[in-house]
Structures are given as C-alpha cells and as structure tokens.
Amino acid sequence: WPSLLFDLYPPPPQAKRMRALVAVKRVVDYAVKIRVKGDKSGVETAGVKMSMNPFCEIAVEEAVRLKEKKVVEEIVAVSIGPKQSADTLRTALAMGADRAVHINHDGILQPLAVAKLLKAVVDKESPDVVFVGKQAIDDDANQTGQMLAGLLGWPQGTFCSKLEIADKKATVEREVDGGIETVSMGLPAVITADLRLNDPRYATLPNIMKAKK
Amino acid sequence: MHPLVRDLYKRIIIVGKDYPAGLEHVRRKAKEAFMKNKDLTDEVEIKRAVARGRWYVRNELTAVIQLKKYRTIKDRYY
Numbered sequence: 001w002p003s004l005l006f007d008l009y010p011p012p013p014q015a016k017r018m019r020a021l022v023a024v025k026r027v028v029d030y031a032v033k034i035r036v037k038g039d040k041s042g043v044e045t046a047g048v049k050m051s052m053n054p055f056c057e058i059a060v061e062e063a064v065r066l067k068e069k070k071v072v073e074e075i076v077a078v079s080i081g082p083k084q085s086a087d088t089l090r091t092a093l094a095m096g097a098d099r100a101v102h103i104n105h106d107g108i109l110q111p112l113a114v115a116k117l118l119k120a121v122v123d124k125e126s127p128d129v130v131f132v133g134k135q136a137i138d139d140d141a142n143q144t145g146q147m148l149a150g151l152l153g154w155p156q157g158t159f160c161s162k163l164e165i166a167d168k169k170a171t172v173e174r175e176v177d178g179g180i181e182t183v184s185m186g187l188p189a190v191i192t193a194d195l196r197l198n199d200p201r202y203a204t205l206p207n208i209m210k211a212k213k
Numbered sequence: 214m215h216p217l218v219r220d221l222y223k224r225i226i227i228v229g230k231d232y233p234a235g236l237e238h239v240r241r242k243a244k245e246a247f248m249k250n251k252d253l254t255d256e257v258e259i260k261r262a263v264a265r266g267r268w269y270v271r272n273e274l275t276a277v278i279q280l281k282k283y284r285t286i287k288d289r290y291y
Contacts, residue, residue, distance in 0.1 A: 030285055031233065051231075054286050137286075195286055202228075202275040 020063040020072045021127035022097065023118055024056040024079050026088040027138040043138075052088045054200075055133025057095070059193040061200035062163060063131050064096035071165050072129070074098050078121050080114055082106045094203035101125075111139075115147035122152060127188065129170065134159055134192045145192035155185035158192040217263045222247065224267065228274045233281045239274070 028034065029049040037044050052060075066072040077092035079085040080103040089100035103117055122130060135142035149156035157163070157172030161180065164171045171184045175194050222243065229239030250262050 030282060054282060135290075137289075195283075195290060199279070199283070202279060 017074065018072045018129070019074045019076065019125065019127040020066065020129050020131060021122060021125055022056070022060050022063045022075060022077050022092065022131045023114075023144070024060060024077055024088050024092050025053045025133070025136050026050050026079060026081050026085045027053045027136050030054055030137055050084065050088075052091050053133050053136045053138075055135060055137075055193055055195070057091075057133075057200040058195065058197050059131035059133050059191075060092050060095050060097065061198050062191070062193055063129075064201075065198060066165060067096060076101060076125055076127065078103070078118065080105055080109060080117055091203050095201060111141045111143035112147055114144050115151055118144070118148050119151045122148075129165070129187060130154075130190045132190065132192055134194050145190055149190040152188075152190070154188055154190050156190040156192065157183055157185060159194045160191050161194050161196045163191060163197065215259055215263075217259065218247070221263050221266045221270075224270050225274070228270050228278070231278045232274060233277065 027050065028043070028045060029051040032048050035044045036042070060075075060077065063072060063075045067075055075097040076099045077089055077097040078101040079089050079092075081088075083102075083104060085104075086100075086102050089097075089102055093100055101121060103121075118130070130145075130148065132145040132148070134145065136144075145158060146156060148154075157170060157174060159175045160172045161175045162173035165187070168187050169184055170187055170189050170191070171182065172191065174181045174183060175196070225239060225243045226236070229236045229243070232239050246266070253259050253262060
C-alpha cells in the first residue's frame with residue numbers, strides 16, 4: 001500500500017530554477033531640465049536628480065511579473081556605475097528583485113563596454129533570460145541589449161511590447177515601424193523592454209526601507 | 214507627535230520628491246491637511262485619518278507621478 005499512496009499524492013514536478021537577470025542604469029531623472037556645463041564639455045550631472053532609467057523600470061517590472069507568475073524563480077539586478085548606482089539597485093530590490101550586483105566604475109561607459117561587462121556577469125550567474133531597457137534616456141544609444149545578445153550568441157527580442165514565456169520558448173511581440181511583429185525564440189534570450197510592455201509599480205516605502213538593509 | 218503620524222509624513226516626503234509639481238507644493242498641502250486634524254485625540258480617529266493619508270499617498274500621489282512619467286516618455290519615444 002505505500003506505492004498506492006505515492007500515486008494518490010504524486011510529488012510536484014521539479015520546477016527548473018529559472019533565473020532572470022535585469023540590467024538597470026542610473027541616469028539623470030526624466031523630469032530634470034538638462035543644462036550644458038559651463039566649459040561646454042558635457043551635460044551638467046553633478047547635483048542633479050538621478051533615478052532609474054524608465055525603460056529599465058519596465059524591464060524590472062516584467063521580471064517581477066514573471067516571478068509572480070512563477071515562471072522565474074530568482075531575479076538578479078545588475079548595475080554598472082559609480083557608488084550611487086547602489087541606490088538604483090535598491091529601487092530594483094524594492095520592486096521585487098532578489099539579489100543585486102553592483103559593478104563600481106566612475107566615468108563614461110560606452111554601450112560595448114557595458115555589454116562586455118554584462119556578458120561577464122551572465123557567464124557567472126547563468127540566467128535563462130536577460131531583461132534590459134530598450135535605451136537609456138541619457139545617451140539614447142539603443143545598443144547595449146543588442147550588443148549583449150551578439151556577444152553571447154543568444155537570440156534577442158528587442159522593443160518588446162508583449163512577452164510570454166512557456167517551456168523554454170519566449171514569444172515576443174515587437175513594436176516595429178510597420179506595426180507589431182511576433183517572434184518566437186528559444187531560451188536563453190535577451191529581451192529589450194519597450195514602453196508598452198507593462199506599467200511599472202512604484203516601489204512602496206516599506207519595501208524601500210527593507211531594501212536598505 | 215503620534216508615531217503613525219510621523220511615519221505618514223515621512224512617506225509623503227519620500228514620495229513627494231518625485232511629484233511633478235515639486236516637493237514644496239506637496240509639503241505645503243500636507244501641512245495644511247495635517248494642521249486641520251491636529252486636535253484629534255481619539256486613537257481610532259487618528260488611525261482613520263492616517264489610513265486615509267496612506268491611501269492618498271499610495272493611490273493619488275503615485276498615480277500622478279506614474280502618469281506624468283508615462284506621458285512624457287511616450288511623447289519623447291512614441
């Protein structure tokens with residue numbers, strides 16, 4: 001009779017630990033009026049309000065929603081920048097990420113360098129899906145996601161406005177100039193978030209306090 | 214000051230930093246609203262007012278912030 005009991009209550013299927021990596025960027029806040037520095041060498045960034053790139057917020061929100069749907073089990077947020085980028089990572093943690101990786105770097109970073117650094121993180125964390133925002137509102141490069149996919153040799157779903165992940169395949173609805181294009185790809189893949197992917201949550205106060213620890 | 218009231222004021226300030234009209238506007242309006250209720254002594258009444266304030270922060274303030282952000286980004290990036 002022990003084998004009958006096993007058949008009545010079969011053990012739950014082992015869910016493979018899907019891990020999502022989200023790369024976020026600390027940029028000048030979207031509402032700040034940009035001014036050029038006095039010596040015309042660049043944009044004034046000292047002392048202005050900085051926050052997470054809006055497209056990166058959408059990317060984090062998508063990863064968190066997948067976690068709530070139990071498709072993804074763990075979310076790792078990564079950011080490259082000066083030590084204040086840790087605040088951006090705290091916002092990502094408050095929104096629902098589990099771990100955060102901060103690569104400390106002062107100075108300008110071009111997208112290819114960022115993509116190479118992210119490739120090193122991907123090799124270390126081995127996620128199943130990488131979320132990034134489609135572009136950063138400070139340099140508007142729109143290159144990092146694509147370069148990362150190229151360096152890794154992974155398929156990419158860019159300008160994603162709808163995402164479905166089901167048994168090792170991702171179906172992405174991309175916003176292209178002619179309308180919406182539906183692509184499907186196998187995991188692991190790089191997904192670049194566009195504006196209409198979702199409505200990111202505002203990280204609530206208790207979460208921010210918890211994330212500070 | 215009641216600790217719940219202080220906690221609510223802190224929440225308003227933290228969320229008010231992102232408010233489009235500016236922190237000063239939020240702080241002024243919050244002070245007016247708090248001053249109107251400053252003579253409450255009943256614990257239940259205070260909790261009711263704090264709950265209303267928290268609802269306001271969670272729904273109204275964040276909604277305005279999110280909407281403004283979505284609309285500006287949509288205007289800039291289609």
